[in-house]
Amino acid sequence: MRVKGIGLKRSIFSGQLGPELDGREEVLFGWVMSVRDQGGIKFIIISDKDGIAQITVKKGEVGKRVWERAKRIREHSCIGVRGIVRKTEKAPRGAEIVPKELRVYSVPKKLPPFPLFGSSLPKLDKRLDIRAVDLRRPKAQAIFKIRGSALRAIRDYLNEEGFLEVNTPKIIASATEGGAALFPLLYYDKEAFLTQSPQLYKEQLVMAFERVFEIAPAFRAEPSKTLSHLSEFLSVDVECAFVDMNGAMEILEGLIGYVVHRVREECKEQFKLLGFEPEVPSGMKRITYDEAVELARRHGVDVDWGEDLSSMALDAIASELKGYYFITGWPEAIKPFYIKPRKDGRSESFDLMYGDLEIASGGERIASKRELMRRIRDKGLNPKSFEYHLKVFDYGMPPHSGWGLGFDRFMMVLTGQKNVREVTLFPRDQFRLTP
């Protein structure tokens, strides 16, 4: 059967359905989540952007056409329904739709290799192959509704704190920090790269705007094969003039607290569905790098002072420090050139951790051009390739600090997911470039 056009006009979303609409005629669209066929009565559960609604098709109560059409409907069909709302405690939302007209827009050719409800999910890799369909799962929907809510909360908080949202180029001429591998690309007749961080741009922008933030993708060509690494990830970057390392940490701590509060408020249903409640941070602990090294050693993990903390070391530390905490004062040798060093070989830097997961990293930046040039040379980089950056330091660069938050990792913490790919719509890693 071919349907010409949509033929119906939506009057409500499922979220508006309720007993108070009893007796009214309404039009709903959605995807069929389940059909419970009991012979003379069929219960069709459809899902739209708000959630689910029940359509009750009772033989004798509905017209012949509707009855015949209802027989063709199965899971994942895309349908529209015009019918009378009937108040009943036996239906979800306390009301159901008794259809007068049923339009079937699309019946699936095949069923996806996983159930919409139920516990036995196929492997993530299989689901990612048809991600858009996987995203119809209520639990997947919950995750991305929380994600949207968290992004809104971040923007609200930072705007409220006087930060200006900015956008910086993602195609760049040279590496920002050394270290991480970049994705090269052909830019007309020149070589260029995808940016690994907006670091240098946001530093330049504090000269003009004082407080800036950016929410944008960052790209790393590291062949990391873990549950918390992606080749493309969303980074929340903040940079603030006239603030030191502690000021930057306060902003970050304030933001995290606000976001957790907001998503818990806005996404009660979603968390219930996930069976998870994000931890409300209270007074984030701060330990120094030296203390972290000590702690790991006490657990029998070999750590050379000056080395980055291995996952074994972080495991040991996380076994004592639950939830959010800062590790401060990292050795300057393992931090990027723009981080302000101290006289003792350490630096004005911090990482925000959640258990053994690093979710943000920041510190005070070098504001003096001479010092910055020296550090670039010390790190074995060529000051010439940073000329475009260094020259603005001649014109009154304020002291400034900032941080970058790995938003996808933060989402893991907010939703209780173990694999970062679960909180990313279309994840990119070493082995996945589609969909």
Next chain:
RNA sequence: GCCCUGGUAGUAUAGUCCGGUCUAGUAUGCGGGCCUGUCACGCCUGUGACCCGGGUUCAAAUCCCGGCCAGGGCGCCA
């Protein structure tokens, strides 16, 4: 990039150590039938699988080698 583990119906798994009784078990899905208040509906019934290639053996889902794919750990990295 290195190391470890795994690959059985559409999906999730049992069986593999110790080769034969596996005509490969179970759950769910799917097809057919019954069911007028379900909500992971229920009942009856049917359907469907040993990753690919080579080797050992009378005999391979099971042992060996190679490939491909997946999961995990390490490293790199945030």
